Amino acid sequence: MNPAPASAALALGDDALLLSHRLGEWAGHAPVLEEELALANIALDLLGQARVLLSLVGDEDELAYLREERAFRNLQLVEQPRGDFAHTIARQLYFSSYQRLLYEELAQGDTAIAELASKAVKEVDYHRDHAEHWTLRLGDGTAESHQRMQQALDALWRYTGEAFEPIEGLTVNWATLRARWTDRITTVLRQATLTVPSGPQSGSWAAGGGRQGVQTEPFGRMLAEMQHLHRSHPGATW
Template sequence: MSDEATGTAGPATGTAEAPGTRETALALGDDALILSHRLAEWAGSAPFLEEEVALANLALDLLGQARALLSLAGDEDALAFGRDARAFRNVRLVELPNGDFAHTMMRQLFFSAWQRPLFARLAERPGPFAAIAAAAGPEIAYHLDHAVTWTLRLGDGTAESHARAARAVAALWRHTGELFEPVPGLDWLDPAALRADWTAHVTGTLRAATLPVPGEPPPPGAPFTGGGRRGLHTEAFGRLLAEMQHLHRSHPGAAW
């Protein structure tokens, strides 16, 4: 797979030995990989052609980020297609089924509003993630702007679009606490500041869209908020992996 196809700069050269690098690379790389797959599932099903292209571009951006990040932990193809569910470290938010279009957009809002300040901090800190985070910054800014635009359009649109967006917010909110759970190698982060950035952006957008704000995201470790970072995933994740890994597992070692 060429770097041109993914829309993100290729993997950093070499693998750093900094403590926690592999764990961080797996967590952030798995987040991007799995959300990329979910967005790609909209191919042929998006509301209209322009959005078909937009969702495909988001998916390709995330796939490029996943390649670069996973390359810090090993061979990205082997990590993507050779691991079982318990070995993945993505948050559950990104693995949840797409649902309707409003559900997908609310998930993107929650994820991108977290990814943007996180990657901004990574880009400023010398280390193996700085170049990857800096290259991904403009992509993430577009992803967040796209999600915000659709949140406003859906929330302040028709009664039906408002109701669907509100249901999506209520259904996804309990999964947002996991975004702020500690990740090995990122212990230097100030989780309270990251959480405050996320909360301000998300709640401001929801209010502008006339959508209800459930309140503070659940605290890390609260019941039902997560487990993905520890390899505990939803039933839907097993089906996602079966589809994503089918070709590779059916023809191991094949050259194309």
């Protein structure tokens, strides 16, 4: 097995870590108990992926809890506040569809990332299924759920283009990945009576730069919450 490219493991690991944290924020706040468990489950799956990926780079705790903002390489999509339930589902739809396709492709390789990807692709399959089913129900539900879901999809759309910027060290056909992603999203949104957002995904007026360590405003606050315990009590254990 070839060693995994560290830059790629860091990018994918940070995606998983930060989305896991955002999903974990629903604990105690989800609309219903059943959904709280579902989101927490997904968060734990992602945390497991993050642990494996960050361990390929260095000490997982140090990377998660002692890095400064500019040292993270995640997509800006995953650091956005959880918003209302529709925002969380819209992000899950965008991200898990992306991660599912990416992992499927990475699983073909022969690095340590491939090993993780071939295992994680099954759990991500479920994450995507969860997001798609909720998209259908919110989009084709009540007038309010439809409107909120559409707003959420529109609001997060500008963060999606960044996902298809090549990651150093990964051999992936990014154009094909993007086309497959767009197909899948379009099909689900049509079925849910929702409109595929028409705004820009890249270029000016779109987000980007997360993979280069440029993060958005909510990131700092989130990182403070995520890291303060470890920083106040270094080396604390259960």
